[in-house]
Amino acid sequence: MRSRLGATAVAVTACVCAAALLAPTGAQAAPHDPHREHHGKKPGARHTVRLSQGADGASDAPSLSADGRYAVFTSSASNLVPDDTNGAPDVFLRDLRTGHTQRVSTDAAGGQSGLGGTEGAISANGRYVVFVSASTDLIPGEVHDKQSVYWRDLRTGEVRYVGNDLGNYLTWALHASVSADGRYVAFAVSETVPRPGASVAVRDMRTGELTKHPFTLHRATRPLLSDDGSIMVYTNSSYWPYDNPASDVKVADPLTGTHRSLHTTPDGARGNGRASQAGISGNGRYASFTSTSTDLGPADTNGDGSNVFVRDLRTDALRIVEAPDPALSTADGALSRDGRHLLFRAFAGTSDPGTWYLRDLRNGRTRVAITDAAGTPVQADTGDRPLDARARTVAFSSTADNLAPGPRSPKADAYVRRLR
Ligand SMILES: [Ca+2]
Numbered sequence: 161m162r163s164r165l166g167a168t169a170v171a172v173t174a175c176v177c178a179a180a181l182l183a184p185t186g187a188q189a190a191p192h193d194p195h196r197e198h199h200g201k202k203p204g205a206r207h208t209v210r211l212s213q214g215a216d217g218a219s220d221a222p223s224l225s226a227d228g229r230y231a232v233f234t235s236s237a238s239n240l241v242p243d244d245t246n247g248a249p250d251v252f253l254r255d256l257r258t259g260h261t262q263r264v265s266t267d268a269a270g271g272q273s274g275l276g277g278t279e280g281a282i283s284a285n286g287r288y289v290v291f292v293s294a295s296t297d298l299i300p301g302e303v304h305d306k307q308s309v310y311w312r313d314l315r316t317g318e319v320r321y322v323g324n325d326l327g328n329y330l331t332w333a334l335h336a337s338v339s340a341d342g343r344y345v346a347f348a349v350s351e352t353v354p355r356p357g358a359s360v361a362v363r364d365m366r367t368g369e370l371t372k373h374p375f376t377l378h379r380a381t382r383p384l385l386s387d388d389g390s391i392m393v394y395t396n397s398s399y400w401p402y403d404n405p406a407s408d409v410k411v412a413d414p415l416t417g418t419h420r421s422l423h424t425t426p427d428g429a430r431g432n433g434r435a436s437q438a439g440i441s442g443n444g445r446y447a448s449f450t451s452t453s454t455d456l457g458p459a460d461t462n463g464d465g466s467n468v469f470v471r472d473l474r475t476d477a478l479r480i481v482e483a484p485d486p487a488l489s490t491a492d493g494a495l496s497r498d499g500r501h502l503l504f505r506a507f508a509g510t511s512d513p514g515t516w517y518l519r520d521l522r523n524g525r526t527r528v529a530i531t532d533a534a535g536t537p538v539q540a541d542t543g544d545r546p547l548d549a550r551a552r553t554v555a556f557s558s559t560a561d562n563l564a565p566g567p568r569s570p571k572a573d574a575y576v577r578r579l580r
């Protein structure tokens with residue numbers, strides 16, 4: 161298994177560059193859109209853009225396309241686009257080049273859906289969006305009565321059902337991830353009958369084939385695909401009362417279901433702490449996770465304080481990510497699509513919002529990544545793909561003041577900040 165995943169990773173290293181060159185067209189043009197905003201800053205200048213300018217509701221952490229041009233986020237606001245009257249959260253696409261904001265949790269013609277959508281994710285090439293919705297009116301003639309994953313081609317507008325049901329009764333889809341070319345969609349399904357838990361599945365949108373990963377006495381959640389769709393990671397969290405064995409992070413072949421743990425000691429045993437937050441670089445070579453284990457191999461200076469770890473899937477080497485102050489904990493790691501940069505949060509304890517850093521994993525250079533206009537680190541949350549391919553921009557949500565000019569929402573806003 162190891163060597164097979166490793167070999168796959170080698171073969172797809174070049175994928176992200178090609179994906180970044182695929183410039184999406186259509187669907188973004190809106191000649192007389194009053195919601196357009198132009199940001200007259202020179203490309204490369206460090207600045208922060210509020211995606212939810214003046215919003216009347218909360219927005220969550222966006223995900224970015226590989227080239228950093230497109231951001232997808234969820235918002236409860238009703239005033240980000242005209243005629244949002246469904247009283248439900250929707251998924252929005254922001255073109256950062258034109259400033260145009262578009263609602264994407266709609267039917268193919270752009271018609272509003274009754275229950276909107278959440279948990280949007282965008283493909284690396286910027287053309288496809290997947291999201292979760294309980295709406296029954298997204299596809300004419302198709303009614304899916306459970307919370308389901310939908311796939312949208314932004315160029316043609318086409319909306320397709322991905323899935324919600326793994327053969328059991330009470331299930332609902334939770335989270336989705338899409339490959340760079342839109343072909344593969346991984347998603348998590350939560351179940352209450354016959355027993356509480358969650359599992360992951362992958363749909364091939366070209367053939368329609370659905371691969372179900374085995375259900376265990378765990379919650380398998382937040383699957384994330386590499387850009388070419390050949391590698392998937394996910395988190396297995398213990399579900400009360402099933403607290404044994406402990407949580408784990410997995411790397412899997414999405415189409416065969418074979419998998420292995422990322423959270424292992426040099427002897428191959430399970431780490432002695434808890435693991436979560438599985439991540440994968442877009443090129444599929446590096447996987448990240450957060451763990452409280454002290455026996456994974458690298459020297460650990462904060463004891464059982466959590467650390468982000470990065471595993472090279474080609475060599476199996478594991479590195480620990482320590483804060484600039486190594487007594488602090490680190491968590492919330494997210495790799496750039498090219499795998500060179502890592503965004504992470506360093507904090508002293510659970511009540512400390514901490515500081516977000518960007519580290520160049522090649523030379524160790526580390527800088528504060530998320531600050532307000534005065535340069536002060538601020539509270540922030542991040543989504544699945546908070547960095548573009550080369551970590552030139554970071555996307556996040558925050559309730560902090562003074563992040564960008566203009567009016568902020570009464571709750572959290574979504575932002576994109578240029579890093580270099
Ligand atoms: Ca809405």
Ligand SMILES: [Ca+2]
Pocket residue numbers: 451452453454460461462463464465466467
């Ligand atoms: Ca530690």
